[in-house]
Amino acid sequence: MVDYVLEGPRWGNGALGSSGGTVTWAVDPTVPASFVSVLQSAFATWASYANIAFQKVASTATAQIDFNVGSIDGLGNTLGYTNYSYSGQHMQSATVTFDSGEGWHTNGVHVVSNQNVDLAVVALHEIGHSLGLDHYNAKPEVMNAFLDPSVTTLAAGDIAGIQALYGPAVTPTPATVSTVAAATPATPATPATNVASATPAASDVTAVYRFYDTQTGDHFYTTSSAEKAQIQQTLPWFTYEGTPWATPTKGADTTDVFRFFDTSSNAHFFTTSVSERDQIMKTAPSFKYEGVAFEAYADASAPGALTLERFYNTQTGQHHFAGSAAEASGINHGAAGPGWVDEGPGFTVHLATDTMLFA
Structure with a gap:
């Protein structure tokens, strides 16, 4: 097994392994x-x-x-x-x-x-x-x-x-x-602070890749590097925006985040609610269920936790998940345009820290 992942394209006109x-x-x-x-x-x-x-x-x-x-x-x-x-x-x-x-x-x-x-x-x-x-x-x-x-x-x-x-x-x-x-060492020492010991290690969380769909105004999230590469190769109107937060590894303290694709608006929707998932599958035929997208914390007070605020736009039918109190306040005060309704906490992910730096 190789210890690297290739994006796909390379510089130069030759084949893999030739001069760039x-x-x-x-x-x-x-x-x-x-x-x-x-x-x-x-x-x-x-x-x-x-x-x-x-x-x-x-x-x-x-x-x-x-x-x-x-x-x-x-x-x-x-x-x-x-x-x-x-x-x-x-x-x-x-x-x-x-x-x-x-x-x-x-x-x-x-x-x-x-x-x-x-x-x-x-x-x-x-x-x-x-x-x-x-x-x-x-x-x-x-x-x-x-x-x-x-x-x-x-x-x-x-x-x-x-x-x-x-x-x-x-x-x-x-x-x-x-x-x-x-x-x-498996657990590096951190001088003069105990904060690191309360925060999940990098191996316990997975980076989330965020895209902005310039055609619909929708944000899309995935933890799959293969899906990220596929989007970058085939959907040029999707703008890659980096890694805003991470998700925990599946365990007793996590819950599934379910993913839907709305064929009428070409937007994605995410929820941790089983009842909401089932209701959508029964009553919203334009929403195609795509399975579990990633994990979220079951406990909003978990170390390193970040609860995303969920918004719904009554004009476009889109949902958005704000990653900070400042962003949520801005949306509530019209910074993202009209029609946005604050639906309360969406789901809880891992807070972006200095161990989650690269996009």
Whole structure:
């Protein structure tokens, strides 16, 4: 079994395992000058293991991979995300956005967030996406959906994945490989705080991928990386918005979240209520039941829990799940437009924290 997941497309016109050629990149005016050396180092690290080269150019107008800094979701949540376009199996362009809400600043030779997350690891991760790698969570790696502070450079699976795409470097100059699995204790100690011991570990929660349907205004959620890739490949009007929260692993303290697709509005609906599920199946023929989407906490007071507020739009028939009190307040005060009715708590997921950083 391989220790990596491929997105599907790659740079270059050859088959898997052949050279990716030279890929150009540039930063737009929102990117601080201190970021540039971090990005250069990240590209050099990937290039040291694979048969692909990178060249910085002056303008994003001519670059194949663009970088910017923009607002995503504020401090301690999604640090960055990557969007890309492709034709067939070949990458055409990619855009990496780093969250401006993280408070990036220089600290000695590093650029870090206000929660002391090193931009170098975030850059490695997002560039990995732009090169064709998806999330892989079975072992600690750069391409994990969850940040592992002990992983500071590419692990064996990251290297195997990039070489599966482009073959090994012609003249490899490898940096030190972090094998972390052998060196990292099962439960890392956290000095001077007991908070971490009350919060589920990364292996106990699963990242949720969120999309925005620009045709209907609906939000869609999935925990499947395969479904995420399928949407990105076949539904260009779906905008990928990253990882807003996670879901717990199924257990005695969780409940199923049921998923429906409304063929009349082309929108999805989610509920944990068995009676509501059964009522919809009996009385709403346009709603097609798609099974269990993911898990939610049965107890809203569980460590790390986040209860989503459910809204219904009387004009469009859509539902929306607000992930914060501020978002819910905004909707109630008309920020999302008319017709929204607050239906109360929807279901309880895992709060986005600094261990749920990558999209």
